[in-house]
Amino acid sequence: MQKQILAKLQNNILIWYKKNGRKELPWRNLQNSLCDKRLYHIERSYGVYISEIMLQQTQVKSVLEKFYFPFLEKFPNLASLANADEEKLLKAWQGLGYYSRARNLRKAAIICIQKFNGSLPKNIKDLKSLNGIGAYTAGAIACFGYDEKVSFVDGNIKRILCRLFALQNPSTKELELKAEKLLNLNNAFDHNQALLDIGALVCLPKNPKCGICPLYEFCIGKFNTELYPRVKKISYENLNLNLVLLEFQKKFSIQKSSKKLYKGMYNFPFFEDNEFKINKNMKLITEFKHSYTRFKINVRVYHQILDKKDKSHNFKSLEELDNMPLSILSLKALKILKQSIIKFDSGV
Incomplete structure (x- = not known):
């Protein structure tokens, strides 16, 4: 130039x-x-x-x-x-x-x-x-x-440079x-x-505002902006998760993750379909959509009240959960849990 x-x-x-x-x-x-x-x-x-x-x-x-x-x-x-x-x-x-x-x-x-x-x-x-x-x-x-x-x-x-110099890849x-x-x-x-x-x-990636762009007169790719850069389509994988709200004496089971995905964060127990077995005491309370990196996730949320404490689980009250680092997945479930408790308490 x-x-x-x-x-x-x-x-x-x-x-x-x-x-x-x-x-x-x-x-x-x-x-x-x-x-x-x-x-x-x-x-x-x-x-x-x-x-x-x-x-x-x-x-x-x-x-x-x-x-x-x-x-x-x-x-x-x-x-x-x-x-x-x-x-x-x-x-x-x-x-x-x-x-x-x-x-x-x-x-x-x-x-x-x-x-x-x-x-x-x-x-x-x-x-x-x-x-x-x-x-x-x-x-x-x-x-x-x-x-x-x-x-x-x-x-x-990158997008500006690709269009300015008509660079596809x-x-x-x-x-x-x-x-x-x-x-x-x-x-x-x-x-x-x-x-x-x-x-x-x-x-912008789609529908760029070329008419008001300060680089318009210099831009080689302005008439074919969709070509620059060549965009790779993201391939998402569908995943079903079953999240279980296990309750004992108004406290809920929570687990600290050691896996890379949520390392150090807390989650309610969740399972993929192939590792999950529903029992007669579990109640399906809702489903919601969630996305993470390359996954499109459908989450089914179950609730079960336990008759006796399972020592393999760590139980926390709602107040304690508010002060713990929860994943976004579990935050969504916690919000649903609180709403269901409010409805139950109000007799709705």
Whole structure:
């Protein structure tokens, strides 16, 4: 790309961002934490780090409204993460899913305390050496947390680059080189934030808003956006689960998972069809749909009141369950349980 054209493209990006960018997002204003009293004592790179990890699998609106500030209140720095009780950490992460992210936060914090004087490193290589931090997250922390002049590629930026250069199936390396060549070294912070916003608000996966895109005149793929990039269809596997609410003296059986899927989280007992046997004392109370990674799950919820305590089970009251880190699957079942209790108590 010619120097003159590149300069115009970069300028268009910054003009668009000035008018339309999501500059109000708190993790974009951490260089001036006075913008929000809740961020007074949050180190800028740390605030960026937490936001980037949360945003890996969760929408901006949800992170902003439900998770970001409550989490920072409980864990305001790397030291608090490094010393965190795992159950309390997972409880603070409850609802975000993909709980390995929370465990990796703690592991990375411990390394930062041991190797980097209690702060996140600026260097991309060092950042990528930390648990849970890949190339994109490392670049985002370096740029947004430390004003480093670096480029990076996430899903949104990948889509922009693929359409801009009409690339159907580029390699990660190719995309990273394209991003590096486009980088505005005079204002890397706003340039990168703008690309993220253009991808999220304008260059959409379906029905992109090409007419208002600041890159329109430069975009080679604008008339065939559906071709760039070539999207792989996700193949989902159907799964039936039987979740059992075992009750004894108004307490319910709960199990701590040691499996990778929900490691460290608590679940009501659940079984696949081939390992589940219904008995005459079980009552089917509802069914609901749930999805996780590549699974589309149909969950049947059973309730059984036990005559005597089964010592192989750990029973907890509803109040105790509210303070335990439950998987989203079990949170849905708990909500149904509470609603059924309310209906029963009211005689409905």
